[in-house]
Every structure is written in structure tokens, then in C-alpha cells.
Amino acid sequence: MLKFSPLLAPLALALSTPVSAGAFGLSDPQDFIVRVGGYYMSPGDDEVSFVDDTYQYFDAFRANVDPGSEWGWYMNLEWKPVEHWGIELAYMDGDNHTSSHADGFFSLGFDNVEFRDVVSFDANISTASLKFYPLDETCMVQPYIGGGVSYTDFGEGSLSRKVRDDLADFGLRGDFDLGSSWGYTWQVGMDFNFGRESAWLVNVAAVYARSMTDMRLQLMDDVPPPPNVEPIYESYSGDYIYDPWMFNLSVGYKFSF
Template structure:
């Protein structure tokens, strides 16, 4: 009787183990651990290479003396490529889909070489510079399984571009004697832009149990704004007066290439 009481529990435990493991003792693999699954949050920081479009802009004369100085001219706006930095945050509310906010701060874009016809002959001269800060909000799709450490994605969304730190350099070094004692200077400005953006990229997590990752992405930003510049003449007799006032539509439309590192966690 006592032996039966001992053997019965042992037999039951052995039968349960065999039922789970299978007839040959095979143990089923543990479920794959999610690396980029629902509830993942990531923050990234890195460098950005910004390559804006070289655009032809038709500048119209908005001042009253258009008949004297010409009503329009066409110029090539050719800003240099520049390096900047970027900061982004990512949230994956459900598997395969993420919401991303990205801020890109650019350095000075130099250029605006005038190759058109105008009142002032400034062929080949750089007449200005500006900075552009880009903010984007995108919805990203991650096609691979959330357990993969290598996570490519594509995304589409909205973009806001803010132009700042504009400088006008056209008349630096001009001799006032060439203009009968008038000193010339000018103002140069750009507005802001709302547009769309799309991107392709990849997040590569260092390991299944790691919170660190590397990010690389290529982003296109549709950005159009108004570019305007005013030319002033200063004289002791008449003071400061507007000589010319030109404006035109400018397509900035840069490609941005991001490379950075990030840290992720889940909740």
C-alpha cells in the first residue's frame, strides 16, 4: 500500500512530462523574444547630411520703380550641401507600426549665385546664406518580425521647415563713389514651409537583450517658400530708401541622410 502511494505520484509526473515533451522527449522551443514589438519606445541622436535642390527662381520687382530697374529677372539659387545634427523619438503602439518625430538642425547654406539678368551684374557672386531647421512627423512600417534585431522601415508624413539666420552679402566691399555717394546694403529673407516627407531607414539593435541600436535613414522633404531681398541706398541727403525689392518662389526640397545611435525600452 505504501509503495503504491509513492509510485502513483511519480508515474503521474513522468506522464505529464512526456505529454509536454513529446514521445521522443523533444522540448518545444521557447517563444521568440520581441526586440521591436508593441510598446517599444526609442530615442535617437546623430549627424545629418543635408543636400538641398538647386533651383531657378524668377524674381519679380515689387517696388514702385520697376519701369526704371526692370520688373523681373531669373536667377539660379545654388546652396551648398551642409552637415547638421538630428534628434528623434519613436513609439511603436502595435507590432510593425511606429510613430516618429524627427528634428533636423542644419548649418549655414551658402550660395545664391546670381546667373540671371538684373540691374546689378553679380554673375557668380554669392549673395547670401541661411539656415534651415526641419521638423517631421511620420508613420513608419516595419515589415519584419518584431523579434528581428535588424529592422528596416519606410515612412510617410508631414514636414515643417523654418528658415533663419539669413544674411545678405551682395554689396560687401562696394565703393560708394561708384554710386554718387550712396552706400548700398540689403535685407534677405525666407519664410517657412509646410510640406510632406517620406523616408527609408533601418534600426539595428546590438543584441536580443540590448537596449542600444544604430540608425541610418534617407529622408526627402518637400519644402517651398518665398525668397525675397531688398536693396537700400543710404545718403546724407535722402537717408535710407528702398532702391529695389525682389521676391520669388523657392523650392528648397532637400534630401537628408541621417546616421545616429539610439536607446530603447518597453513598457
């Protein structure tokens, strides 16, 4: 089921109640643009330092988190209250990332095994941006720049089958999760209008979003041990910087009311 983050609540409010231009001192019809399309996402890698949350072992290790690129879809709604300026709400639906080159995740007990694809996770990103259009609104080509805040909702992560199988050989199982996070975003893009009287346009844009989240890994017994055996439980966490570039291509429609 598709989940929308709290950042898109103003979008639902805008669509369910009339927009009062008078409250902003604006009497002319207000322009809106809806864009729907796809994107190519390329996240950067990050070295995460994990520490023991249980304070039992007092050990720590580092791992290189290098998510693979992905394709997805996005949509946005933009309000242009005055010439040259726009306020945009956008949502980008994520697909599964595979976190590679992370053999440091489970080095304990697996010294002779290199894990490449350790975990997978998806990231749904919502943004609220203020955009500036330098050219006159009659121009058929409209470049812009913008910046604002982002909210990243990480979906439920999972360990790879290889890791789960190797853990099972030791009578263990593992959990992996990421916390949602606020951050910032900026973008540069361009609208190509089909004509001065046309409501349709094509958009290309490069969007950057950065957030920091808590990455957590847990190891525990697969089945409860006998009463005289101490259970195994280890929990490690570290701060992970998620900062993908997204390259968007979409079709848009302009309207006023």
C-alpha cells in the first residue's frame, strides 16, 4: 500500500479546501502546475561507524554502505502565486536499494566469508521547495532553481537471503531497520512548454536530497535457548547519511483558478 509522508498533508488540504488568494493580497487567478513522471536515483556511499547498543560487548566496527541506483516515479504540485516564484510539494516513490560492499556488517563468526549484498531497503522522499524562475513567463523555456526541506520515509528493510542462511547455520537470526528523517533539498530544472497558449509541458530536473538517519542491526537466537543457556542478543547502530541525486523526466499540466 502506498504511504504518503506527513510532509504532503498541506497538499491534501490544498485540494480539499478553496485556496484563498485574498489572504495573500492576490486578486488575479493563481497558476498551478501538476507534473508526473519517472526518475533515476543515484545515492552516494557512506562509511557508517556502528557501536554496541547493549553495552555488553563494548565493540564497534565500520561498514561502507553503498546503495545501488534505482528507477522510480514521482509527482509534484506547484503553486505560482506571483511571477518568477513557485512553491512546490513533491513526492518520490522509492524502489528497493541493495546495500553492497558491506562485509563488515557481520564479520563476527564469518571471518572467511565476504558479504556483498547485505541488506535492502527503499526510501520514499517528500519535499517542499521554494523555486525561482529568472525568465519572463511568456518564454516557452522556463529554467529554475529551488531549495527547501525533505522528509525521507525508509520502508521496512531486510537482510539478504545469503546473510539469513549463514546466520541460521549458527542458530541466529537478524533484523535491520532505518529510522525516518528530515533533511534538506535543492534542485535545478527546466520546463519546456508546447506553445504559449498550451497548458502542457515537459520537465527535466536534477534534485538533491540529504538526510541523516539511524541504521540499526540486531542479532539474536533463532529459537529460545534452553533455560540454563544465556540467550544471544547483540544490537548495533550508527548514523547513516542518505544523500541521493534524482534525475527526473515528467509531463506537466498548467491550470488556473
